[in-house]
Amino acid sequence: MELTETHSLPVPQQRAWEALNDTAILKACIPGCESIEADGENAYAVALTAAVGPVKARFKGRMQLADIDAPRSYTIQFEGQGGAAGFGKGDARVTLEPAGDDATTLSYTASAQVGGKLAQIGSRLVDGAARKIAAEFFKRFGEQLGGNASGDANAQANESAAPGEAANTNTEAASADDPSASGEETQKRKRSWTAWISKS
Incomplete structure (x- = not known):
């Protein structure tokens, strides 16, 4: 061989x-x-x-x-x-x-x-x-x-992500860092969900 x-x-x-x-x-x-x-x-x-x-x-x-x-x-x-x-x-x-x-x-x-x-x-x-x-x-x-190659790869992936994807990533990170922000986001989702149910 x-x-x-x-x-x-x-x-x-x-x-x-x-x-x-x-x-x-x-x-x-x-x-x-x-x-x-x-x-x-x-x-x-x-x-x-x-x-x-x-x-x-x-x-x-x-x-x-x-x-x-x-x-x-x-x-x-x-x-x-x-x-x-x-x-x-x-x-x-x-x-x-x-x-x-x-x-x-x-x-x-x-x-x-x-x-x-x-x-x-x-x-x-x-x-x-x-x-x-x-x-x-x-x-x-x-x-x-x-x-730390994997970390660099993640950074590059975020940089190359579409604007919408980057925004979602940033929103999730902010929610994780700020409990109040997370609570407000949850309340907004509940209100929109309730409105959708009442309309249907």
């Missing part, structure tokens, strides 16, 4: 490099990851649960960082055992390149081999599962690095 992808990260190169070497961030981003613990120089013991097609198992393995060129690139060498499910091993070359002052382009090329039941379910399912896991990892990784 081979996988090559490129992702844009919303942080400077140095920040992206630090995050790629932060076990707490990696644990939060790797789907099914239970633990990542130091296991020697530039090496980590990893435990995770993963599902590949009909095969779901708990894998325990080791990840070694090699060819380190901070803050630009490194190679991850990994291997793991999943008991009766089989095993997996391979490597990934990860490269970071500046994309302006506050953005970084991350590229990687990964290759892996699987054995046991994993090898029997077919390369198509294995490749699909690997792409899904990678996509989820980078989605979470981007969120971890984004910080």
